[in-house]
Amino acid sequence: MLKRIIFLVIVIVLLKPTYDFGSKLVSDVNVLLNENNINIQDATSEVLSNVSSTAKDTIVQTASTITAVDAKLPSSVETTEELAEAFYYHFSRWETDFEIRYDGSTTNIETIIETAVEEAANRDQYILGHLADRKIEFEYNQFGANIKVHQSYLTNAAQEEVVNEKVAAILATVDPASLTDFERVKFVNDYIVKNTEYSEETSASPHSAFAIVQENRGVCQGYALLALKMLQAFGVETKYVVGEVYTGGHAWNLVKVDGEWYHLDTTWNDPTPDRKNIVSYGYFLMNDEKMELDHSWIQSDYPSADSNKYAFMAQVDHAYEVDGMIYYSNVDDNNRLYRLDLNTGENTRLTDSRAQYIVGYSDWLYFSNYSHGGYLSKIKKDGTEESIIYKKEVNNLFVEDGSVYFNTDSGLKKIEL
Known part of the structure; x- marks a missing residue:
């Protein structure tokens, strides 16, 4: 006699909390006459064909894939x-x-079916994170069973092929062998933050990695799953973490850097509302002690993160990195402009000016100077020869083709360097 049983398994989809990364420093000032001998050009209608690394990146599709399923x-x-x-x-x-x-x-x-499903799902955390509703029916007698499964996902095979192609294209822009574990994790964090706006308004599931690479939008689950895929492809051991924050369910990653585990929350490193190319490091390579101040998770399910080696990264905001140096706005020192030597760990204040939207070109740094009304300023990378070059509040700076571009209340402008 055959028996027929139906049961459902539902994977809960996570929601990202609303998180205010902090107040943006803005001064209300009167616009002064520009006293500098520079050429300010209106760039509002200009088409930017090749955006620099400080601007939103365009992902190029290739025909390659990251990994082949070996099942x-x-x-x-x-x-x-x-x-x-x-x-x-x-x-x-x-x-x-x-x-x-x-x-x-x-x-x-x-029990046999439930155990098998759990083992299969946990074999690959990327797949696990994309599993949705499941319906299993089976007919059985004492000698065996016919098992019929309907499994839904947050994505599909065609979309996953796109993810593979785009991740391959992103990672092809750098040489992994030339990067340290720290640099690989920072590359992935920066790429996701710069190219993603937190939003549930997507055509694809906002909880999927596909929505992030295809639409540049998504929520915490998508952020963490894309980070998982990119970091694993980079050769960095990574975990997908499911936990809670004050608004409910949340997802992030654990990453192993030089043999030590650290937390990485790319979602909470992405300021909301979106600040274009600005990357925060408040949740970059954190230990358990710091992370559990506002995150909770079943710690026995994951490796411990005890190292405090990279705690200094939490003070870094509006970062511009070049030649082993990070030039940044120090949130622990009233957003003053600092330089961090990644090789030696030496941290130096370059000026008393409060700096945001920092970019660089040749020997110079350019930034919005919020000690002086958010005016466009420049300073040499050694901290000398600081000056204001445009007396109007500016934001969202980026450099392309020998010019610095910036937004004003009258549109996009540029100065040739």
Whole structure:
């Protein structure tokens, strides 16, 4: 006599908390006459064909993929382990409807199926993070069972191919062998933050990595899953973490840098509302002690993060990195302009001026000077020869083709350097 049983498994989709990274420093000032001998050009209608690394990046599609699924469909499914292998085979191909024949004792068939599903899902955290509603029906007798599965995902096989292609294109812009673990993690954090706006308003699921790479929008789950995929492709050991913050469910990553585990929350490193190319490092390579101040998770499920080596990164805002140096607005010192030597750890204040939207060209740094009304200023990288070059509040600076571009209340402007 055959018995028929149906059960459902639902994967809860996470929501990103509303998080105010802090007040933006803005001074209300009167516009003064420009006393500098420079040429200010209106760039509002100019088409920027090749955006620099300080501006929003355009992802180029390629025909390559990151990894090939190495699962194999067992020819005979007779144990829980083989059943898990069969489930993983179908999950890894993003298949929605499939059947599995199980030949073996069915005394604890429900437990066998549940164990196999859990083992298959946990085999790949990227796939696990994209699993959605699941319906399983099975007919069985004492000798075996016919198992029918309907599995839905936050994405599909075609979309995942796009993710693979775009991630390959992103990582192809750098040489992983030339980067340290720290630099690899920073590259991924910076790329995701610069190219993503936190939003639930997406065509694809905002919880998927696909929405992030295709629409440049998404929520914490998408941020963390894309970070997982990019970092693993970079050779950085990474975990996908599911936990809680004050507004509810949340997702982020654990990463191993030089043998030590650290927390990385790319979502909370992305200021809201979106600040274009500005990257925060308030949740970059944090230890458990700091992270648990506003995040909670089942710590026994994940490796411990005890190192405080990179705690200094929390003070970094509006960062511009070049030649092993980070020039940044120091949130612990009233947003004054600092220089951090990544090789020696030496940290130097360059000026008493409060700086935001920092960019560089040749020997010079350019920034919005909020000690002087947000005016466009420049200073040499050694901290000398500081001056105001445009007496009007500016923001969202970037450099391209020998010019510095900036927004004003009258539109996009540029100065040739």
